Amino acid sequence: MFLLLSLYVCGLLLRGDAQDQAALWRGNDRSGRCQYTFTVPSPVESSCPQTGGPEMEDLKARLNLLEVLVYQVTGKDTERPRVGVARAQADLQDALNRAVGERNLLQEEKERLERELGALQRRMDEMRRETERLRNKPCPPQTPMVPPSPPLQNSGVVRPAGGSSPMSPLVNRPNRQGDSRNLRDSEWQYGRPGYQELKAAVTEIPAPVGSDENIGCGELISVANPVTHRKADNIAGKYGVWMQDPEAVSPYGPDMVWRIDTIGTEVRQLFGYEDMEQLSKGFPSKVLLLPELMESTGATMYRGSLYYQRRRSRTLIRYDLSSESIAARRDLPHAGFHGQYPYSWGGYTDIDLSVDEQGLWAVYSTSKAKGAIVISQLDPHSLAVKKSWETNIRKTSVANSFIICGRLYTLSSYSAANATINYMYDTATSQGKAIAVPFKNQYLYTCMVDYNLPQRKLFAWDNYHLVSYDLKLGRTQAN
Known part of the structure; x- marks a missing residue:
């Protein structure tokens, strides 16, 4: 260079x-x-040409054209991102508004639940104070025992089997308020009642007619009109099951009443009440959360465990109440489930569990039985099938069923006001027959009927209402 x-x-x-x-x-x-x-100076030109000559004009035109092209190319591209950013900002604002609205709704729901929880806690505190007050209240003095007069000796006193002391038939009857607990309280168990107590009982409840027919394991003769104990609080209680344990295990006593609402897909809450009175008031003393979802209204209680069908399966579960855990599970062989063989009202009632004087039972159907009712007696510990019976009545043709003394009874309708118990199958003889025992559907939608062994009654769930029925059984035939 x-x-x-x-x-x-x-x-x-x-x-x-x-x-x-x-x-x-x-x-x-x-x-x-x-x-x-x-x-070096130019030898020819005395001065330089003007800067605004043709070359500069041409250069300016080219620059203007270039600016136009740049604007057309880059101007539109920059405008589109601006519109996209504006839309994104608007979408974010809408999402923020929705989130704020949902947060406000959740806050309101939280406040409502907190108020309900506070009210429930206050009610529980009142219950505890009332219980403590009743415990501390002194017992009334016992009056001297008055020997019964001769007419009283023959006024309906029944001598129990295997015993030597007379027993009033009133001890197995319900009181006026519909409380169907056994009237033999702790005082009556450990000593003979005073005259005033017996007189009060006689004044409160008239002596029944033919009550001796309820003793033993005879066939069903009649079913009384229903007694309503409670109405469910909300839609979750339209269908459900309620029961008592005939062989209750600590820490729960024999008067404990259990309830499950079966509306919805997340059925897992088990409510416990100390007795029938607390059930009627709606004051649960225990709420348990089942580890496996439950299906249908076919659950039952026996020997300190809840027996129920797991959702969408033929698996039976034994839930131990004391440990609050699953103690056993087993598939019921070939049983239909989730709407394959339900009762006529539906509700996925393919498997119905119940307890009577002879133990734990399952009522269901199989494809081999072609929809006919199958009865199986189960081992309460392992849930294994001990023995089975196949009837000749289709399960989907009956509204419900229950078992008393090893006999299966079916209900004709769940919605007719005046239905009937229309069929009986005796597992002792493996024979069935048609019967016609009137049965009243008080609230026109009975989704659950079971025999309650502790009170020897039928428990039913009828369109939000928990009801019970007194029974009359025939005398047991002597062998």
Whole structure:
């Protein structure tokens, strides 16, 4: 580069007319590099052409065209992101508004639940204070025992089998409020009642007619009109099951009543009440959460365990109440489930468990039985099938069923006001027959009927209502 510059300078210097006017400078530029600058006047032009000549105009036109192209290309592209950003901001604002609204709704729901919880806690505190007050209240003094007069000796006193002391038939009857607990309380168990207590009982409840027919395990003769104990609080209680344990195990007593609402797909809450009175008031003393979801209204209670069908399966579960854990599980062989062989009202009632004087039972059907009712007696510990019977009545043709003394009884309708118990199958003789025992559906939608062994009654769930029925059984035929 320096050589070319030197040759060019020499060429210019050779020209005599410009030799005395040429100039050469050397210096560092802004970046610090050495730069040579050479100037020489034009031998032809006296002045430089104007900057606004044709070349500059052409350059300006090209620059304007370039600016237009740049605007067309980049202007639209930059405008689109602005519109996208605006839309994104609007969407984010809408999402924020929705989140705030949902948060407010959740906050209101939380406050409502807190108020309900507070009210329930206050009610529980009142119950505890009332219980403590009753416990501390002194017992009334016992009056001297008055010997019964001769007419009283023949006024319905029944001598129990295997015993020597007479027993009033009133001890197995319900009271006026519909409380069907056994009237033999702790005082009556450990001593003979005073005259005033017996007189009060006689005044409160008239002596039943033919009550001796309820003793033993004869065939079902009649079912009384229902007695309502409680109405469910909300839609979750339209269908359900309630029961008592005939052989209760600590820490729960024999008067404990259990309830399960079976509406919805997440059926797992088990409510416990100390007695029938607390059930009617709606004051549960225990709430358990089942580890496996439950299906249908076919659950039952026996020997300190809840027996029920796991959702969407033929698996039976034994849930131990004391340890609050699953103690056993087993599939019921070939049993239909989840709507294959339900009762006529539906409810996925394919498997119905119950307890009577002879133990634990399952009522269901199989494809081999072609939909006919199958009765199986189960081992309460392992849930294994001990023995089975196949009837000749279709399960989907009856509204419900229950077992008393090893006999299966079926209900004709769940919605007719005046239904009948229309069929009986005796597992002792493996024989079935048609019967006609009147049965009243008080609230026109009975989804559960079971025999309650502790009170020797029928428990039913009829369209939000928990009801019970007194029974009359025939005398057991002597062998």
